[in-house]
Amino acid sequence: MLTIESLTHLGLGRASDGRSLIPRVLPGEEIDVAQDGTMRIVTPSAARVAAPCRHFKSCGGCAMQHASDDFVAGWKQDIVARALAAHGLHPDFRAIATSPVQSRRRAKFAGRRTKKGALVGFHGKASHTLVDVPDCQLVTPALLAVMPALQELTLLAASRKGEVDLTVTDTALGADVLVGTDKTLSPDLRVTLAALANAHGLSRLVWNDEPVVTINPPDQDFGGTKVTPPPARSCRPPRLARPHCWPPCKRSRKVHRALSIFSQAVVPLACRLLRGPRCMRWNQTPPC
Secondary structure (H helix, E strand, O other): OEEEEEEOOOOOEEEOOOOOEEOOOOOOOEEEEOOOOOEEEEEOOOOEOOOOOOOOOOEOOOOOOOEOHHHHHHHHHHHHHHHHHOOOOOOOOOOOOOOOOOOEOEEEEEEEEEOOEEEEEEEEOOOOOEEEOOOOOOEOHHHHHOHHHHHHHHHHHOOOOOEEEEEEEOOOOOOEEEEEOOOOOOHHHHHHHHHHHHHOOOOEEEEOOEEEEEOOOOOEEEOOEEEOOOOOOOOOOOOOOEEEOOOOOHHHHHHHHHHOOOOOOHHHHHHHHOOOOOOOEEEOOOOO
16 A cells, blocks of 8 residues: 655656655555556545546546646646745745636647558557547647548558657637658648648648648737747647736837747846836736
8 A cells, every 4th residue: 555645746646655656646645556557546635536538547648637726736836836945936926827628729649540541649648559539628629620630641641650740739710730750742742731731721731840831820819919930839828827017018018929929937037128117927917
């Protein structure tokens, strides 16, 4: 019998034997690990919940769906607090904004050819097995709707035994798709891919680093400004926190709009460099 004492920053449970790191457990839980490695939870934590996604047990895309939102928020805050404390910083924290289900607008899927066609999904936990995720509760419905296009792209891009990377971003005018493959982009293939993108309403299709076709600009809204990011550029999910400055000023608004695309962490530094007000806190509704 082992007791889970704490979690690592990756969500692995530190067991009381001082050696084991066990996934998908919570502090305070007592578990029984059989000789074949299978685990049984004897005493569950009060923070344990039923995972909202039916693929959670087999899919490796998520690590903490078995924990309540309040627990995950506290765990994430503790990670940041301990990292800051190591440098002598002890700030006050505001409440964490938790992303709702089906709100992630960018995901990197894997695709593989099969005897019956193609399989697109996430890898299983600690394995190379691909898991089909038709009811994924992580990504937006628009990303799930583009699965037929990703399957067709897999048939064109994947070898018999290899995999392809399919990075997809949800935009207002269609999915922005980046295909990572070893296959060379020939003129004939370019024509086929352009027709595929048009048929499935993709906004942009990129083959490795080479643009194939842009039907509509794959714009993202950053602080009220439309920006066309490079393929596979990370996008923060909607409804998450925005930086805001106090007191409000025109200068801080310009900084926010110009630099949100890079990182929220850049904004406080930018305010200092421009001798404007220092960004002090985060909120969902910027006052300026």
